[in-house]
Amino acid sequence: MPITLITGANKGIGFETARQLLALGHVVYIGARDVERGEKAAAALGARFVRLDVTDDASVSNALATIDSAEGRLDVLVNNAGILGHGVTDGPTALRAFDTNAVGIVRVTEAALPLLRKSSNPTVVTVSSSAGSFWAVTNPDRPEFDLPLALYSASKAAATMLTVQYAKSQPGIKFNAVEPGTTATDLTAAFGVGRTPEESARVVVRLATLDADGPTGTFQDENGEVPW
Ligand SMILES: NC(=O)c1ccc[n+]([C@@H]2O[C@H](COP(=O)([O-])OP(=O)(O)OC[C@H]3O[C@@H](n4cnc5c(N)ncnc54)[C@H](OP(=O)(O)O)[C@@H]3O)[C@@H](O)[C@H]2O)c1
Numbered sequence: 001m002p003i004t005l006i007t008g009a010n011k012g013i014g015f016e017t018a019r020q021l022l023a024l025g026h027v028v029y030i031g032a033r034d035v036e037r038g039e040k041a042a043a044a045l046g047a048r049f050v051r052l053d054v055t056d057d058a059s060v061s062n063a064l065a066t067i068d069s070a071e072g073r074l075d076v077l078v079n080n081a082g083i084l085g086h087g088v089t090d091g092p093t094a095l096r097a098f099d100t101n102a103v104g105i106v107r108v109t110e111a112a113l114p115l116l117r118k119s120s121n122p123t124v125v126t127v128s129s130s131a132g133s134f135w136a137v138t139n140p141d142r143p144e145f146d147l148p149l150a151l152y153s154a155s156k157a158a159a160t161m162l163t164v165q166y167a168k169s170q171p172g173i174k175f176n177a178v179e180p181g182t183t184a185t186d187l188t189a190a191f192g193v194g195r196t197p198e199e200s201a202r203v204v205v206r207l208a209t210l211d212a213d214g215p216t217g218t219f220q221d222e223n224g225e226v227p228w
Contacts, residue, residue, distance in 0.1 A: 002121075003071045004208070005063075007031040007054055007108055008081025010041040012185035013127065016201035017078060018047050021208060026076065029067055031108075033059070033081075054081045054104030064111040073118035076208050079105045079126040079159075084187055085151040094151050101155035105162050116173050125207045126163045128177040128219065132156025135227035143182075160219050160228070167217030174214055176207045179221040 004021050008014045010032035018028045022045055030045070031052035032038025042049035048070075052063040067074055081104060085097025105126060116122035130136045131153045136144035147153065160177045167175040180203045184194035194200075203222045219226045 002026045002075040003029075003067065003073060003119075004076040004078070005029045005031055005050070005052075005067060005074055005112065006078040006080055007052055007104070008033075009047075009078075010034070010037040012187065013180050013183055013197045013200050013204065014078070014080040015041055015045070016197040017080065017204045017208070019045055020198075020201050020205045021076070022047060024205070024209065027071070029063075031063060031081070052108070054108055055099045057107055060107045060111050064108075064115060068115055072115075074112055074115035075119040075122060077108065077112050077116065077124045078204060078208055079108060079124065080204070082127065082129075082156075082187070084149065085155065086149055089150055097151040097155045098158065101152070102158035102162065105159055109162075109166060113170070113173075121210075121212045122173040123208060123210055123214075124163075124166065124173060124175045125204055126159055126175070126177045127180060127204060128159040128163065129153075129156040130179040130221065130226055132158070132160050133179075133219070133226055133228060163219070164217050171216075174210055174216040176210075176216060177219040178204055178207050179219070179226055180204055181222060 004026040006014050009018045009030040028047040030042045030047045033053035038049045050063040053059045083100045136142045163175045163177040180200035182194040183200040188194050
């Protein structure tokens with residue numbers, strides 16, 4: 001059974017990804033920054049819980065140490081935790097957006113690498129966004145063109161680039177970024193848009209369940225590769 005860690009999995013797309021991977025037989029660790037929310041989500045799904053705040057180095061290393069002691073390896077990492085970082089555009093807000101959406105990926109991935117290297121089919125999926133695609137935000141025909149989310153877009157562009165760089169530096173591990181599709185979650189509640197998390201989680205699950213010879217270093221949505 002694959003051992004899987006999903007960050008920010010107490011709700012939204014992460015929670016639904018956990019539900020679908022559990023149904024496929026994965027042992028799923030719900031990473032959540034809040035103990036009560038994380039334990040509640042894990043209990044609802046029959047998953048395990050690790051406290052994990054992607055902005056806190058100690059909590060990340062403790063979470064991976066817990067998985068190491070219990071399982072001795074990690075097969076699938078889903079970097080899903082994310083925030084919008086909207087409202088004002090200033091230094092503190094930018095630091096928060098980048099800390100969660102980009103630096104968080106570095107923290108969790110670095111802590112997970114030794115465990116991923118013990119897997120026979122290690123896979124990392126980063127839930128990025130087409131809002132971080134240069135192609136999409138400069139294309140007037142795309143909805144991302146009009147999104148007033150500079151910090152979110154820039155931090156997601158960084159998330160996608162980190163995925164590509166990890167794919168190059170870690171050839172034995174698959175690293176792919178995903179645009180899950182516009183989804184009605186707390187993240188998008190202010191915009192009142194999006195489909196169900198269940199539908200978008202399917203896109204994440206496809207990349208989390210690749211065969212050993214599957215692609216690496218790609219950025220995909222449900223229709224295939226997304227231009228950078
Ligand atoms: N919804 C969309 O249309 C859409 C489109 C493209 C990409 N995405 C991406 O999909 C991912 C999931 O978003 P969502 O739409 O499901 O939003 P969501 O319902 O707001 O879920 C976000 C999750 O991230 C967690 N999180 C935030 N900061 C964290 C931190 N420092 N440490 C650990 N967990 C943290 C949240 O935990 P708390 O409950 O503790 O806040 C929550 O579990 C994000 O990366 C988002 O950027 C979403």
